[in-house]
Amino acid sequence: MNQLLLSTMLIASNGTLANEEGRELHKESCITCHIIEHDDTFYTRNNSRLHNHFELRHQVRNCVSVFSIDWFPDEEKSVVDHLNSEYYKFKK
Template sequence: MLRHNAITGLFLFLLAATAWAGDPEQGRELHQENCIQCHAAMKDGIYGHDGTGIYTRENRRIESLAALYKQVRRCKTSLGVSWPENQIEDVVTYLNQNFYKFEE
């Protein structure tokens, strides 16, 4: 009985964790509409014509998923956009799946 409860609990936890994951397609759209305008203009284009090289450069500053969340929130404030938490999650999910590859 205890083993059954543990397995059921684990299943429900994993199901809930999946539900919290952001939508990477929505994150890509938000990124394209907002973030890229600054990143593409940085450092005279040394981060690539589209600015995404900032995420893959050798000396990148973001080294954990927690740091990525923190940076997306900082950028949101700098841009003056009013993203609710689910949109922050979308952008983080997009960036992590496509560039950072941190374990979730």
């Protein structure tokens, strides 16, 4: 029972750390390129081009490629996870 609890806590803390990493990477590399202020309405506006998790991943991958952002795949994933958990709430 203790192992199960410890494992669950470890998994939860890894998700939190990844989300914090995603938040920081987003803050460092993404916000500076956009002219529009990045508040909740930027991501949740009615005319959003993103409608699902696949499109969100694709958009982040495009930005990483076009702007030559030097992220590892796990860093890219953490930004996607951050954006999804904070704003989009798409099912994976």
